[in-house]
Amino acid sequence: MSNGSATGATFHLGELHGSLSDPVLSSMTLLNEITGRFPDAVSFAAGRPYEEFYDPLQIHDHLERFRKYLEVERGLGSEEVRTALFQYGHTKGLLTDLLVRHLAADEGVHADPDSVVVTTGCQEAMILLLRALRTGSADVILAPAPTYVGFLGAARLMDMPVLPVAEGSGGIDVEDLVVQIGRARERGLNPRACYVVPDFANPSGLSMSLADRRLLLDVAEREGILLIEDNPYSLFNADGRRLPSLKSLDTTRRVVYVGSFAKTAFPGARVGYLVADQRVSGTGPGEGPLLADQLAKLKSMLTLNTSTISQAVIGGKLLETDCSMTRATEREAEVYRRNLAAVLAGLDTHFPVPEDGSRPRATWNIPGGGMFAVITLPFEADAAMLEYSASEFGVLWTPMRYFYPEGGGTHQIRLSFSVLTPERIDEGLARLAALVRDRTARP
Amino acid sequence: MSNGSATGATFHLGELHGSLSDPVLSSMTLLNEITGRFPDAVSFAAGRPYEEFYDPLQIHDHLERFRKYLEVERGLGSEEVRTALFQYGHTKGLLTDLLVRHLAADEGVHADPDSVVVTTGCQEAMILLLRALRTGSADVILAPAPTYVGFLGAARLMDMPVLPVAEGSGGIDVEDLVVQIGRARERGLNPRACYVVPDFANPSGLSMSLADRRLLLDVAEREGILLIEDNPYSLFNADGRRLPSLKSLDTTRRVVYVGSFAKTAFPGARVGYLVADQRVSGTGPGEGPLLADQLAKLKSMLTLNTSTISQAVIGGKLLETDCSMTRATEREAEVYRRNLAAVLAGLDTHFPVPEDGSRPRATWNIPGGGMFAVITLPFEADAAMLEYSASEFGVLWTPMRYFYPEGGGTHQIRLSFSVLTPERIDEGLARLAALVRDRTARP
Numbered sequence: 001m002s003n004g005s006a007t008g009a010t011f012h013l014g015e016l017h018g019s020l021s022d023p024v025l026s027s028m029t030l031l032n033e034i035t036g037r038f039p040d041a042v043s044f045a046a047g048r049p050y051e052e053f054y055d056p057l058q059i060h061d062h063l064e065r066f067r068k069y070l071e072v073e074r075g076l077g078s079e080e081v082r083t084a085l086f087q088y089g090h091t092k093g094l095l096t097d098l099l100v101r102h103l104a105a106d107e108g109v110h111a112d113p114d115s116v117v118v119t120t121g122c123q124e125a126m127i128l129l130l131r132a133l134r135t136g137s138a139d140v141i142l143a144p145a146p147t148y149v150g151f152l153g154a155a156r157l158m159d160m161p162v163l164p165v166a167e168g169s170g171g172i173d174v175e176d177l178v179v180q181i182g183r184a185r186e187r188g189l190n191p192r193a194c195y196v197v198p199d200f201a202n203p204s205g206l207s208m209s210l211a212d213r214r215l216l217l218d219v220a221e222r223e224g225i226l227l228i229e230d231n232p233y234s235l236f237n238a239d240g241r242r243l244p245s246l247k248s249l250d251t252t253r254r255v256v257y258v259g260s261f262a263k264t265a266f267p268g269a270r271v272g273y274l275v276a277d278q279r280v281s282g283t284g285p286g287e288g289p290l291l292a293d294q295l296a297k298l299k300s301m302l303t304l305n306t307s308t309i310s311q312a313v314i315g316g317k318l319l320e321t322d323c324s325m326t327r328a329t330e331r332e333a334e335v336y337r338r339n340l341a342a343v344l345a346g347l348d349t350h351f352p353v354p355e356d357g358s359r360p361r362a363t364w365n366i367p368g369g370g371m372f373a374v375i376t377l378p379f380e381a382d383a384a385m386l387e388y389s390a391s392e393f394g395v396l397w398t399p400m401r402y403f404y405p406e407g408g409g410t411h412q413i414r415l416s417f418s419v420l421t422p423e424r425i426d427e428g429l430a431r432l433a434a435l436v437r438d439r440t441a442r443p
Numbered sequence: 444m445s446n447g448s449a450t451g452a453t454f455h456l457g458e459l460h461g462s463l464s465d466p467v468l469s470s471m472t473l474l475n476e477i478t479g480r481f482p483d484a485v486s487f488a489a490g491r492p493y494e495e496f497y498d499p500l501q502i503h504d505h506l507e508r509f510r511k512y513l514e515v516e517r518g519l520g521s522e523e524v525r526t527a528l529f530q531y532g533h534t535k536g537l538l539t540d541l542l543v544r545h546l547a548a549d550e551g552v553h554a555d556p557d558s559v560v561v562t563t564g565c566q567e568a569m570i571l572l573l574r575a576l577r578t579g580s581a582d583v584i585l586a587p588a589p590t591y592v593g594f595l596g597a598a599r600l601m602d603m604p605v606l607p608v609a610e611g612s613g614g615i616d617v618e619d620l621v622v623q624i625g626r627a628r629e630r631g632l633n634p635r636a637c638y639v640v641p642d643f644a645n646p647s648g649l650s651m652s653l654a655d656r657r658l659l660l661d662v663a664e665r666e667g668i669l670l671i672e673d674n675p676y677s678l679f680n681a682d683g684r685r686l687p688s689l690k691s692l693d694t695t696r697r698v699v700y701v702g703s704f705a706k707t708a709f710p711g712a713r714v715g716y717l718v719a720d721q722r723v724s725g726t727g728p729g730e731g732p733l734l735a736d737q738l739a740k741l742k743s744m745l746t747l748n749t750s751t752i753s754q755a756v757i758g759g760k761l762l763e764t765d766c767s768m769t770r771a772t773e774r775e776a777e778v779y780r781r782n783l784a785a786v787l788a789g790l791d792t793h794f795p796v797p798e799d800g801s802r803p804r805a806t807w808n809i810p811g812g813g814m815f816a817v818i819t820l821p822f823e824a825d826a827a828m829l830e831y832s833a834s835e836f837g838v839l840w841t842p843m844r845y846f847y848p849e850g851g852g853t854h855q856i857r858l859s860f861s862v863l864t865p866e867r868i869d870e871g872l873a874r875l876a877a878l879v880r881d882r883t884a885r886p
Contacts, residue, residue, distance in 0.1 A: 009697055009721045010731070012724050013724065013725035013726050014578070016576070016737055017576070017577055019741065020575065020737050025744060048531060051530060054528075056506075056524065056528055059506060060503055060506070063499075082494060082499060085497075085499055085711060086497040086709040087491055087494060087710055089711055120563055123746060127745060131600060132459045132460050132463070135459065135460055150747075154744050157574060157741060157745060224452075253452045254452055262531075266530070267529070267530055268528060268530055268532055268751030268752060269750055269751070269752050270563075270749070278453065279454070280454045280455070281453055281454070281455050281456065294463050297463060297468050298468075300468070301462070301566070301593065302566065302600060303563045303713060303746070304564055304566055304593075307712055307714075307753040308712070308713075309502065309712050309750070310752050310753055313752050
């Protein structure tokens with residue numbers, strides 16, 4: 001920091017933590033800045049949930065329902081309810097019982113409430129895990145490339161390197177995971193865990209087959225690593241078929257499950273959770289505490305407890321449908337199904353296969369659900385191209401390159417379709433097709 | 444992690460981040476465990492706010508008041524209000540305008556709203572600062588010993604060493620700060636900032652004089668370090684006198700102000716904030732962004748945004764008294780004044796000065812406000828003594844040793860009197876006197 005001057009203290013960026021100079025964090029700021037300047041463009045950029053069904057009055061209903069639950073089901077007196085809502089709360093949270101019911105109803109996971117920690121969004125759950133697993137410079141995490149940018153950013157904040165694993169059409173390439181673990185060990189590194197989104201991943205939209213899920217669990221067991229399962233889109237399948245979560249198949253406690261209500265309830269509340277039923281030895285006699293207890297200890301110095309008000313609102317939302325978020329999100333799931341169909345139909349319409357046998361102008365994957373699809377373009381898609389797309393053609397999207405920790409995705413874009421109508425989707429794809437014609441036209 | 448076994452994956456504690464083996468984090472767990480086992484003891488242990496004036500119905504009123512503020516004062520349409528309450532929010536938060544009004548009304552601080560970031564409690568504000576300032580192994584922070592355990596824990600989580608500075612009867616010893624900065628630099632370390640609670644500090648109860656505040660600002664400017672000012676108890680003075688906050692005296696932007704609503708509104712909401720008006724160069728042309736922008740970038744990967752629901756409730760609470768928390772906490776301030784008087788009167792009654800000229804059995808400081816006083820005992824006060832005190836005499840307190848990062852306070856205890864009545868305070872001090880008689884009786 002420079003010493004006294006007329007204008008006061010100034011830092012140089014190099015005097016601040018390295019994450020602040022990292023492309024991952026900077027690119028997101030840049031993208032938000034670009035999208036913010038074009039409010040009238042059709043935006044395939046925002047990864048937000050559909051909001052037509054939100055109503056501020058629901059907040060009051062949820063709060064009241066949760067208050068009654070504390071009184072009637074939990075047997076708390078009015079002073080205890082007051083303490084639960086207003087005071088510093090238990091680090092593990094007020095919702096662990098309801099989350100166990102939710103996990104059984106929606107995920108086929110039968111969890112011990114002691115293994116559950118309510119977190120300030122699933123982002124905090126990832127931070128806690130990354131912090132716990134980083135003991136020194138050898139520790140690393142593996143993740144498929146492309147990876148959710150929130151995970152890459154969390155890892156950067158916790159000084160945890162992320163080694164990329166190849167992705168195939170069925171999500172993470174489990175054979176490559178084994179190869180990458182071996183290479184890391186040859187370099188003296190200690191692979192601690194692999195992060196994975198098994199259903200309709202952000203950003204790729206891809207899902208793992210049941211066989212690959214079992215294979216991944218076997219590899220984790222054989223290699224002695226954890227799996228961090230993040231599954232925010234699992235309820236939004238296009239065909240009504242649900243594959244089992246990794247955690248529901250986990251007989252050897254290799255999986256830490258990270259849960260989110262950002263897409264199933266609403267993101268503003270910042271309520272998520274983790275399930276960590278692994279044991280920790282070396283703390284004293286006996287079987288040892290749960291990994292969840294150790295993660296809660298870290299949380300007690302990070303956010304103390306998850307907002308009691310937010311927990312009460314999400315708790316009330318859970319109680320509304322007897323803790324089934326599948327039931328709670330029936331209308332949203334229908335919107336996402338409708339929009340995915342509109343994206344795939346619109347792509348067929350606006351990017352027809354050339355009859356002359358020449359190479360198509362764009363190709364895309366066909367996700368089985370979720371909120372994202374990926375298009376491969378015949379030219380580079382970077383921030384400058386996004387700016388051009390927005391200003392000249394009125395359509396926004398996300399360059400895929402920002403989701404690759406070590407490069408990749410240079411010609412790919414992510415289309416997020418969660419907040420649009422079919423009409424806007426069609427209009428946006430027409431604009432995108434115009435951009436592609438413009439960029440591929442022969443002079 | 445041990446590989447497959449019948450009972451599943453097990454970690455050894457040594458395979459998890461070092462903070463989990465740290466005495467700071469473990470001691471708090473131990474203390475909570477002991478206090479939890481003696482619910483009927485008089486507890487001078489809990490550092491919680493008084494809760495008689497809380498009422499769950501207030502939450503609804505605050506929410507409604509904030510919703511109307513968004514519509515009327517901010518001019519948001521109903522869809523924009525819905526987005527503000529339910530969706531991912533701006534990283535810096537919904538309350539920056541109201542916080543600027545609060546800072547002017549209560550703290551004499553005139554802040555640019557762009558320099559304000561709403562945080563998930565002031566704990567997250569400390570985490571963000573500690574993360575930003577840790578660029579490598581040379582970076583260290585200074586703090587008076589004893590120090591708030593939440594700051595020590597946050598520093599441990601962010602791998603930031605805390606070097607102790609001596610404390611006199613007026614809080615931090617500014618001359619010793621200069622000495623410690625010099626010694627650190629001789630060791631090749633890079634002191635980045637000093638953490639300080641100028642009013643009624645936790646745990647010491649001590650306050651800085653105006654002269655010391657000015658001296659501390661001069662030292663920070665001369666030495667080129669930041670001051671992290673944490674001021675949660677400033678409104679709770681015993682005699683109606685307020686000294687200016689460091690930030691209000693800060694003409695050279697040496698102070699990052701960390702704010703809390705845990706004691707002035709309520710802790711469960713987990714809403715705090717920071718004011719960081721320093722500039723950061725090296726990010727591009729021009730004056731450079733505010734440090735607040737860089738801290739917000741870190742926050743976008745830690746918690747994304749502070750709970751919109753919590754912000755709405757705290758916002759409504761702020762609006763109730765035109766953003767004056769001094770007005771909002773008049774009743775609580777009276778309770779704390781009454782309780783401090785009861786503690787000091789009770790100490791005089793139960794620990795009389797021996798008429799025979801022998802050494803007194805206990806001595807204590809006389810705080811000018813806040814929630815804490817410190818007693819020095821003629822014997823060691825550790826976890827075993829706390830257990831004995833609770834089981835044999837029915838009185839709980841906090842050993843001061845846990846607030847010293849490098850040892851100290853072995854014979855001291857912290858009395859927290861915020862949640863008690865004068866009757867319980869007198870009873871508790873009588874029990875404490877009985878413990879002291881028991882431990883100092885000659886056989």
